[in-house]
Amino acid sequence: MSGEANVRTLTVDGEEISARADQTILEAAREHNVGIPTLCHLEGLSEVGACRLCLVEVKGARRLLPACVTRVEEGMEVTTHSPKIDRYRTMILELFFAERNHICSICVANGNCELQSLALTLGMTHVEIPYQYPQLPVDASHPRFTVDHNRCVLCTRCVRVCSEIEGANTWGVMGRGAQSLVITDLKEPWGDSETCTSCGKCVQVCPTGALFEKSSVGSKVRKHPEFLPYLRIMREEDQA
Amino acid sequence: MSEVKTLATVWLDGCSGCHMSLLDLDERLIELSSQFQLVYSPLVDRKTFPDRVDVTLVEGAVASVDDLKKIRKIREHTRVLVSLGDCALTGNVSAMRNTVGVQPVLFRVYEENVLQKQIPTIGVPALLDRVCPVHEVVPVDVFVPGCPPSADTIYQVLSELLAGRVPSLGGVAHFG
Numbered sequence: 001m002s003g004e005a006n007v008r009t010l011t012v013d014g015e016e017i018s019a020r021a022d023q024t025i026l027e028a029a030r031e032h033n034v035g036i037p038t039l040c041h042l043e044g045l046s047e048v049g050a051c052r053l054c055l056v057e058v059k060g061a062r063r064l065l066p067a068c069v070t071r072v073e074e075g076m077e078v079t080t081h082s083p084k085i086d087r088y089r090t091m092i093l094e095l096f097f098a099e100r101n102h103i104c105s106i107c108v109a110n111g112n113c114e115l116q117s118l119a120l121t122l123g124m125t126h127v128e129i130p131y132q133y134p135q136l137p138v139d140a141s142h143p144r145f146t147v148d149h150n151r152c153v154l155c156t157r158c159v160r161v162c163s164e165i166e167g168a169n170t171w172g173v174m175g176r177g178a179q180s181l182v183i184t185d186l187k188e189p190w191g192d193s194e195t196c197t198s199c200g201k202c203v204q205v206c207p208t209g210a211l212f213e214k215s216s217v218g219s220k221v222r223k224h225p226e227f228l229p230y231l232r233i234m235r236e237e238d239q240a
Numbered sequence: 241m242s243e244v245k246t247l248a249t250v251w252l253d254g255c256s257g258c259h260m261s262l263l264d265l266d267e268r269l270i271e272l273s274s275q276f277q278l279v280y281s282p283l284v285d286r287k288t289f290p291d292r293v294d295v296t297l298v299e300g301a302v303a304s305v306d307d308l309k310k311i312r313k314i315r316e317h318t319r320v321l322v323s324l325g326d327c328a329l330t331g332n333v334s335a336m337r338n339t340v341g342v343q344p345v346l347f348r349v350y351e352e353n354v355l356q357k358q359i360p361t362i363g364v365p366a367l368l369d370r371v372c373p374v375h376e377v378v379p380v381d382v383f384v385p386g387c388p389p390s391a392d393t394i395y396q397v398l399s400e401l402l403a404g405r406v407p408s409l410g411g412v413a414h415f416g
Contacts, residue, residue, distance in 0.1 A: 111416065125409050
């Protein structure tokens with residue numbers, strides 16, 4: 001049977017598990033209830049390996065590998081939690097917090113933010129890396145939505161959902177490194193964008209308070225990124 | 241557990257919300273008061289920091305030359321220094337001026353659209369160019385996130401310290 005040949009057996013934290021050959025370490029691990037923290041990953045979108053929080057140790061590999069873009073292999077030995085990995089993950093989180101102005105106490109996403117809850121679950125209580133305090137714009141030109149670059153972690157979920165699900169390709173990334181910004185069209189104000197359909201998917205998938213609905217300010221509204229896999233399934237059925 | 245420990249609290253550049261949260265301990269304060277002696281605090285009269293304090297809770301970020309002088313002295317005379325709340329830990333709202341610098345802020349507040357333009361210099365400490373979290377200036381032993389940290393969190397921290405343990409708030413309290 002062709003299906004059998006596509007099965008790979010690997011160990012994750014000492015436990016032997018089976019996975020399909022086309023699965024990533026992250027998919028296989030989550031199927032077996034092994035928790036690996038992620039930020040840029042979102043079920044229903046393509047993987048970019050941007051945030052590096054899912055770094056794992058693979059025996060024989062010289063460096064840590066991002067679980068979200070590493071395919072399973074036969075006999076692979078994966079470690080998802082160790083003092084070294086924890087140290088790296090905390091450092092990555094600290095870099096996120098230090099790079100822009102994440103002021104949880106006054107953020108629209110306070111209490112509903114994936115970055116904030118990652119700091120809690122990974123036990124990060126303070127940032128050793130000096131804060132950068134960059135001066136960043138807030139674009140509130142769209143009638144319903146706002147983008148606050150102070151809170152952006154450059155996960156590119158908005159870019160991917162706009163391209164892969166909505167097909168509008170309004171969002172893009174300009175610049176390099178810490179100077180990168182997510183932009184609408186050719187860095188036009190969001191409100192002037194001719195490609196934006198105002199569907200709001202980017203807002204729903206944004207893990208922080210970088211993209212938010214104006215009407216939700218002060219109301220502790222939760223975002224709903226979990227709609228994506230269902231949307232994908234429905235569309236695939238439509239096309240079949 | 242039986243010996244009475246000395247406790248100090250200080251208020252640097254913060255809104256006093258962390259101290260309000262401390263007061264939110266309500267009747268638990270009475271329980272703690274038999275084990276802690278509050279020797280220095282905005283809540284008591286003493287004007288100079290004592291020579292030797294077991295535990296000091298620091299609220300607020302380091303924002304002025306006065307804050308800097310205070311926190312260095314406090315560190316020198318404190319056994320366990322606790323950064324209490326987001327301003328002490330991250331700079332939080334106090335550090336928002338760091339994105340523009342101190343001069344534009346003073347200009348906005350004291351000169352722009354003001355009839356009697358004057359930037360106060362007498363009787364007030366000079367502001368630092370950059371507001372910093374406490375641990376950027378002196379070593380900190382315990383970090384307590386929250387804006388403000390809840391009364392339960394503060395109670396947990398004080399109880400642990402009384403029991404002779406140094407608490408870790410990782411996985412317990414979050415920013416904001």
